Amino acid sequence: MKKNIHALLWTLLWLHFLIGQVVHGQVTEVDTSSKSTPTAPTFREYSVGIDVFKNIPFWLQGNKAPVIEYANGTQRNRGIYEVTFRKRIDRYYHLTGLLGYTHLTINYPSGVEEANQINGWYLKAGRERATGDRQRTHFGILGIVTFCQYRTDLRYAGPTYGDYTERRLVNNIGVGAEPYFAFDFFPQSRWMLRWVTRLNYHYRLFGEGYTPYYPGIGIAGGYHFTMSAGTSLQLHYQFRGR
Amino acid sequence: MIKLLRILILLTLPWITTSCYDCGPMGEPFVEISLPQKDQLIRISALGAKSDSIFNRDTMSLYFSYSRFPISLLQDSTTFLFHFPDHVDTLTLYYQRVFDTSKKCGYYNDIKAPERGPYYRSTFPKVHVEYHSYLGSREPGHYALRGIYIQIQNQ
Numbered sequence: 001m002k003k004n005i006h007a008l009l010w011t012l013l014w015l016h017f018l019i020g021q022v023v024h025g026q027v028t029e030v031d032t033s034s035k036s037t038p039t040a041p042t043f044r045e046y047s048v049g050i051d052v053f054k055n056i057p058f059w060l061q062g063n064k065a066p067v068i069e070y071a072n073g074t075q076r077n078r079g080i081y082e083v084t085f086r087k088r089i090d091r092y093y094h095l096t097g098l099l100g101y102t103h104l105t106i107n108y109p110s111g112v113e114e115a116n117q118i119n120g121w122y123l124k125a126g127r128e129r130a131t132g133d134r135q136r137t138h139f140g141i142l143g144i145v146t147f148c149q150y151r152t153d154l155r156y157a158g159p160t161y162g163d164y165t166e167r168r169l170v171n172n173i174g175v176g177a178e179p180y181f182a183f184d185f186f187p188q189s190r191w192m193l194r195w196v197t198r199l200n201y202h203y204r205l206f207g208e209g210y211t212p213y214y215p216g217i218g219i220a221g222g223y224h225f226t227m228s229a230g231t232s233l234q235l236h237y238q239f240r241g242r
Numbered sequence: 243m244i245k246l247l248r249i250l251i252l253l254t255l256p257w258i259t260t261s262c263y264d265c266g267p268m269g270e271p272f273v274e275i276s277l278p279q280k281d282q283l284i285r286i287s288a289l290g291a292k293s294d295s296i297f298n299r300d301t302m303s304l305y306f307s308y309s310r311f312p313i314s315l316l317q318d319s320t321t322f323l324f325h326f327p328d329h330v331d332t333l334t335l336y337y338q339r340v341f342d343t344s345k346k347c348g349y350y351n352d353i354k355a356p357e358r359g360p361y362y363r364s365t366f367p368k369v370h371v372e373y374h375s376y377l378g379s380r381e382p383g384h385y386a387l388r389g390i391y392i393q394i395q396n397q
Contacts, residue, residue, distance in 0.1 A: 112268055112349045156315055156341070156351050157269040160291050164315035164351075166341060209343045223345040 044088075049194060049236035051082040051100075067106055067212045067219060075213060078104035084234055089127070096140060098124040102148075102215035114155045120148030120215025124178060136184045144176035144202060148215045172207030176200060176217065192238055197231040264388065265347035266376035270315055273335065273390040274308040275322075282326055289321040290314055297322075308391070315339060318356065333364040335371065335392065352376050353390060368395040 058065055058078050067073030082100040089095055099122075106116040128140025149171050156164040180198035200217045204224045211226070213219055220226030277283065286297040288311070297311060313320040318338060324331040336359060340352040355361065355373040362371050370393040378386050 112351075152349075154341070154349055158312075158315045160270055160288070160293070160296055160312040161314035161320075162290075162292070162316050164339075164341070210348045 044190075044238035044240050046088070046240070047084075047086045047192065047236040047238040049084040049086070049192075049234040051080065051084075051232055052235045053233035054080040054082070072109050072111070073212055074107050076105045076107065078102070082234075084236070086236070092130050092135070094128050094130070094138070094140070096124075096126055096128055096142065098122075098142065100124075100216055104213060106212055112154055112156055114153040116153075116212070117151040118148060118211075118213060118215065120146060120172075122146040122148075122216030124216070126178075128180075128182065134187065136187050138182040138184070140180055140182070142178040142180065144174075144178055144200070144216060146172070146174045146176065146202065146214070146216045148172045148211070150207075150209060150211065152209060168209070170207055170209055172204050172211065172214075174202050174204040174207070174214075176202035190238055192236040194234040194236055195231070196234060198229065200226075200228045200230075202226045202228075262380050263346045264376075264378055264380045265350050266352050268350060270312045271351070271353050271376055271389065272310040272312050273392060275311055275333075275392045275394065276308045277324070277394055278396040279326075284325045284327060286311070286325065287323045288312075288314075289323070290316070313337070313353070313390075315351070331365045333362060333366060333369065333392070333394070335362050335390070336360060337373070337390070347377065350377065362392075364394075366394050366396070369393070370395070 055078070058075075063076060063078075065075045065078070067075055080100065080102045082098055085097045087095045101119075101121055103119050106118065108114060123145045124142040126140055126142035128138040131137050131139070149169065152168045152170065154164075154166045154168060158164060178198050178200050180196055182197075183195045185193040185195070200220075202214060202217045202220070202225070204211070204226075210223060211220060214226055214228075217226055218228040218230050220228045285294065287294040288297060291297070311322065313335065319334055319336045321332060321334040324333070336356045338354040338356050340354055341349070342352070343349045352375055353373070354375075361373075362369055372387070372391040374387045374389055374391070376389050378384070378388060
C-alpha cells in the first residue's frame with residue numbers, strides 16, 4: 001500500500017516534466033518550419049489563482065479519507081482554500097506567493113487520541129524560473145511559514161476505575177521549504193490552468209504531539225521534521241497590471 | 243536532468259526511521275504487589291473500582307510471588323483492601339500521574355513517585371515501595387525494571 005503510494009507520487013512528480021519536454025519538442029519543430037514570422041511571445045505581468053483540485057478527491061470519497069501514516073485514522077470535513085499570486089520579474093523569473101487555510105477533523109476508533117480538530121494558516125513565498133521555448137514549465141522554490149492549531153481529545157482507557165479524558169490545545173508554528181514544478185496550460189490566455197507538483201520540507205519550531213495532517217504540508221509522518229509531496233491544479237487569471 | 247534527479251533522490255532519502263522502545267501502559271497502569279499469607283486471603287478490592295473481579299482473577303494463584311493490580315488514573319492515590327478471615331488490611335499507594343507527548347511514543351502516560359508526602363499508608367506493619375518508569379528502551383542489554391513494585395512484609 002505504502003509502496004504504491006510512493007510510486008504514484010514519483011510518477012506524478014516526473015509526469016509533467018516529461019510532458020513539458022514533449023510539448024517543447026513539438027514547438028521547436030513548428031518554429032523551424034515557419035521562420036518567416038518570428039513572433040515574440042506576449043506575457044502578462046500578473047496572475048492571481050485559486051486551487052481547484054485539492055478538495056475534489058476528498059468530496060468524491062464521500063467527505064472522508066484515510067490517514068495513511070496511522071492505520072485507523074479517518075479525515076473528515078476537510079476544506080483547503082488557497083490563493084496564489086504571481087508577478088513577472090523578467091523574461092524567465094516570476095515572484096510567487098500563496099496564502100492558504102485548511103480545516104479538518106481526524107478521528108481514531110482506538111488508541112489514546114480520540115479526535116483531532118485542526119485549523120491552520122500558511123504563507124508561502126518564493127520565485128520560479130521558466131524553461132523551454134514557450135516557457136510552459138517552471139520550477140521554483142517557496143519558503144513556508146505555518147501556523148496550525150490542534151485540538152486533541154485524549155482518552156486513556158481505565159476499565160477498572162474509569163477513563164481519564166483530557167482536551168489539549170496545541171499551537172504549532174513552523175517554517176519550511178517547497179521545491180516544485182509547474183506546467184502551464186494556455187499560458188498566453190487570460191485564464192490559465194496550472195499543474196503544480198511539490199515536495200515539502202517542514203520543521204516545527206513551536207508545538208508538540210504528532211501531526212498526522214499538517215495544514216500546508218499534507219499527510220506527514222514526522223514529529224518536528226516532516227516531509228510530504230503532492231500535486232494539484234490551479235486556475236489563474238492573468239492581467240497586465242497598471 | 244541527471245543532476246536534478248540526483249538532487250531529488252537526496253531530498254527524498256530521510257524517509258526511514260526505526261525504533262525499539264516501550265511506550266508504557268497507554269491507559270490504566272498495573273502495579274506489582276507481593277503478599278505474605280496469600281493462602282489466608284479471601285479477596286481483594288479497591289476503593290472506587292467498578293468491579294473487583296480483576297483483583298481476584300490471578301491473586302489466588304500461589305505460584306507467583308507478585309500479583310498485578312490496576313491503579314486509578316482519576317486521582318493520585320489508590321486504596322487496596324485485603325480481606326482476611328478475621329480482619330481487613332488496607333494499603334493506600336500515593337503517586338504522581340504523568341500525561342505527556344514525545345517523539346518516540348506520541349501521547350503516553352507514566353507514573354512517578356509523589357514529589358512530597360508519604361509513598362503509602364497501610365495497616366500492614368512493613369511495606370516497601372519502589373517506583374520505576376513504565377517507559378524505556380527494549381533493546382537487549384538495556385534491561386531495567388518497569389513500573390511500581392510493592393513488597394508487603396508481615397513482621
